[in-house]
Amino acid sequence: MNVPKSIPDIPSTPIFKYYLYSIFAWGGFHMPVDILLLRDRGLSFGEIGIVVAAGTGAMLVAQIPSGYLADRIGRRRTLMLSAGLMTLGALLFGIVGTFAAFIAAQATFTLGIAFKAGVSDAWLYDTLADQGREDEFAHVSGRARFALLVVLGLTSIAGGYLGTIDYGIAYLATALFTACGLLIAFSLPEPGKAKEEDTLRVSDAIALIRKDFLRPSIRQVVLSLGLFFGAITALNAIYIQPASVAVGVPEAHLGWFFALLTGVGAIASYYAGAIEKRVSTEQWLFFVTGGLGVVFVTALIVPVFILAGFVLARAVHRITQSIAGQYINDRVGTAGRATVLSTVAMVYSVFSIPIRIGAGQMGNTIPPETAGALVGGLVLLPTLYIGSWILKRRWSSQSEKPTEFVPEGE
Structure with a gap:
């Protein structure tokens, strides 16, 4: 045994x-x-x-x-x-x-x-x-x-x-x-x-990006994560304070609410490894982020639900960071690992810029709690994206082993 x-x-x-x-x-x-x-x-x-x-x-x-x-x-x-x-x-x-x-x-x-x-x-x-x-x-x-x-x-x-x-x-x-x-x-x-x-060499780095990052098993997940992280970071940067006040949290109590968010994020990070052992990456991206999106959509009808969305988003964000890191590292060879991981980080940044700009413009025309709920609801997009990919490929039953990169000329 x-x-x-x-x-x-x-x-x-x-x-x-x-x-x-x-x-x-x-x-x-x-x-x-x-x-x-x-x-x-x-x-x-x-x-x-x-x-x-x-x-x-x-x-x-x-x-x-x-x-x-x-x-x-x-x-x-x-x-x-x-x-x-x-x-x-x-x-x-x-x-x-x-x-x-x-x-x-x-x-x-x-x-x-x-x-x-x-x-x-x-x-x-x-x-x-x-x-x-x-x-x-x-x-x-x-x-x-x-x-x-x-x-x-x-x-x-x-x-x-x-x-x-x-x-x-x-x-x-x-x-x-x-x-x-x-x-x-x-x-x-x-x-x-x-x-x-x-x-x-530089040519090696370019080949690494083509070989590892462009593989469907990495590319599809990274694109889904880019949408997810882009929505969550825009939500954190713009709407937590004004939306919380709009649904009834006194400004004097915002510090305590932020302390709650930090505590939830810390606890979620602490148990992220245990969760990663029990839930596959595709299951997490499809079911958990999808559930989070539903909470924010519900906040469009019951605005106070956005507070629950902020708390859940902080926990899901921290756990997703660890699950994503394990998933991508397991599929990248040792040689050039930092190059590929930095490329992934850059993709996340590219997604975050237009989402932040759009989220900010949204707040100029509609109430902050409504804008925040709509931005939070964007996490449904990676759920739909990864779901369509699961239907095409049953990759939850496949285990892709990392391959070592051999520089040119060797």
Whole structure:
């Protein structure tokens, strides 16, 4: 009789360091006061929009090159570069005061995020593979997100108090946190399975994207996830506050509601690995995200239901991140893993931009609770998309093994 492998309660040293890196790689003190700082330094809302757009542009431009760089020079060095750029960007936010300088600060900080997107997942998966534990990726990444969300909740509260002294101090505190993340990244070992990848050429990277990303088993899921993440991030960025107030939540109680959302997200992340073991990716994308969409559609009739939608969306979002990471990593070979994962992250960003623009314009003409329900209802689109694909291919009964990429000339 086969005995299922248990998940060790005590993480190995590299995984423990990964937990620490996940906690310190973001900071979070600035999150409650970022827009307030820009307004305090004299920027108009139009200028703030340009600053935010500069960050989005930097993210899109850097995501695929960041994955290629990680495959070329190593995961650890790229994560160090990420933490260094975020530290520099946070420092700039804390001390500069001109429109052009804030664009530079935003671009620098967002480049740091881009150099981490996909690369940290690639480091984790390859490190677990070195230990023969790659099937635990969703479990470990979910626990890391749980720890991050708990710390983000605490640092956000602290940042709010620091902002009452000076908004710039909150950014300087974030810079101190991410500097600690840089030191932790320096101590991370380079995964053994990734050490041989420092000869990856640009032509190799292009071939990788064609081979792995364009396969139906990855492409269909990534497109579905792009629609899902695009709708959820637009909902989080624009409508949680105004829609909650519109259906009766007092403004003074919004902080408690956000604390509830953070707590739900943390708990969901903690159990994401266990859920991934019991539910297939296609089942999750079809049934669970579909159910979430139904809740938001119901909110069009009973507006207060949108509060339940916000809570469920936070849980589903966090679990989906871990399930998607496990699914994609299992179908990508070690060579060039970071390049493919960064391409996936870029696709998510491409989806989010038009959805955010459309969601914002929607709020100019209809009440926020109605607009929020419609945006949330967009998660039904990936449900329909993945459902049509399931009808064409019974891929839930297939297990596609990852194939290693052989660079040209070898």
